[in-house]
Amino acid sequence: MATKASRSAARLMMAPAVILLLGWMLVPLVMTLWFSFRTYLPLRGGDQGFAGFDNYVRFVTSSAFWPAIGATLTIVLGALIITIVLGVLLALLLDQPMWGQGIVRILVIAPFFVMPTVSGLVWKNMFLDSVNGLFAQVARMFGATPVEWIIDQPFASLILIVSWQWLPFATLILLTAIQSLDREQLEAAEMDGATAWKRFWHIILPHLSRAITVVLLIETIFLLSIFAEIKMTTAGAFGTKTLTYLIYQRVLESQNIGLGSAGGVYAIILANIVAIFLMRIVGKNLDR
């Protein structure tokens, strides 16, 4: 029974958590907004007063802005396509009855638990390195010239690393979705004369559409802000400067907090647009 007294007691008891959460979110947000309207150069005179919308204009008119957007989209889209396509295939594979299923499933999740910084370093030094890397060794074994992955194929390298990290997530969500499919539907389709491919296309894939949208939403939001992998491998060189990395450079390397904060506000707006857009798709899917 929720009486008036118990409701207000509940509010009182929830208050610390809510206040903490709000503070955690609001303080940095307000600070970012505040700094974005200031000319604030820590090593060149400190806080020099209001700048109006100068920072916002400078951020988008800078020659680095559009390439950064391009780099972000390249990495996000590349990783999304790879994780979803391979995720569906891996989920189908893991759904098959096989010996050692439990262990294999645990192994599949493993990459998700590796810290981004660590996986960036491991990939750069152990796989992609043109002298000691595994890929270089394999290339030499076949008598080919090792590829300078980080220098010549920076986007492919980054997409590879990020996809490797996020594939387990996609696979797990899609695997549980496949397991929730009614087996009788597949048997009915088999009786109806649908080949394995048509069963996948007409029955399994539509069933997975909701799970795929969820993966798409969550991954996009996280992938928009990847940073450690870039910092550890290319450090923003070779055109791999994403929006997040550009903001980091503006603040720490150029020591221009005002300009970086303006970029941060753009990133917040962008992430929210994506979130609202994708929430609508998910909402539509959930209605069915």
Added chain:
Amino acid sequence: MGKITLKSVRKSFGETHVIPGIDLDINDGEFVVFVGPSGCGKSTLLRLIAGLEDTSAGVIEIDGTDATALPPAKRGLAMVFQSYALYPHMTVRKNIAFPLKMAGLDQAEQDRRVTHAASILNLSSYLDRRPGQLSGGQRQRVAIGRAIVREPSAFLFDEPLSNLDAALRVSMRQEISELHQSLKTTMIYVTHDQVEAMTMADKIVVLNAGRIEQVGSPLDLYRSPANLFVAGFIGSPKMNFIAGAEAQRQGCATLGVRPEHIDIAPDGPWQGTVGLAEHLGSDTFLKVDAGALGTLTVRASGEVTLSHGDKIRLQPQPDKIHRFDTDGKALR
């Protein structure tokens, strides 16, 4: 055409022999019901015929050709599943047309057959809805529609009515029977409900632990059950079994009398005390404690007003007494 022959068909899952060996002939146009308690292998047998499970040994012939190794789609059979197994993301129209689309029929022919099936099953006004927007009975009809359009040589039903409520079950039962009358196609129907078996079947196959106990028309099974299992399974309420002295007096191990074949008579040979009396209006079911004979169920007319504790005498109809030997086989 839809003649199906099973020759010593066996099925094992590892060490478990679900079906130790079955021979069965199903004639063209017959309505055959597989009935038995849960876990008796009736669904497995149906899935073997459908091709959804592989046989461990034996031969399945459909219309005289060996179909044992054929994939399900090549056997020309259509199946209606217990969960209906409709495709939730497709409209009713697309669900029904799915097998036709898979068979590569042109659009006009697809539309013609879907419209025809929908009119038979009263689904015409629901064609553009999704399965989620339909009631249980309507979903059942869509599942049947999806089976009809393929014009199969036989229909397989796997407990299709078990998810429906009692009233709907009776009307769907009649609809399926009528469908069989108009299509004249072989139908194999799996159920654990002996009432469904009795009301719908041309031929009932009673299964127990993967073995066929008896095959015959509903009235054959009712009038002359081959053994104790069939005698106890067919008929509602259950047949009374009497062992001991009374059975020995009549020269058998177990005596069987159906509740409807015991009359209440003032000079009957059996004496008992009424326990529970269930007044259904049309009938009255009496549980009678008959001493050494055990508890007997007696079906009396609705006019009987006996109640708990009344002493009565009972007279079994002499030509309706079934006698079984020590192995449970009927003595004739």
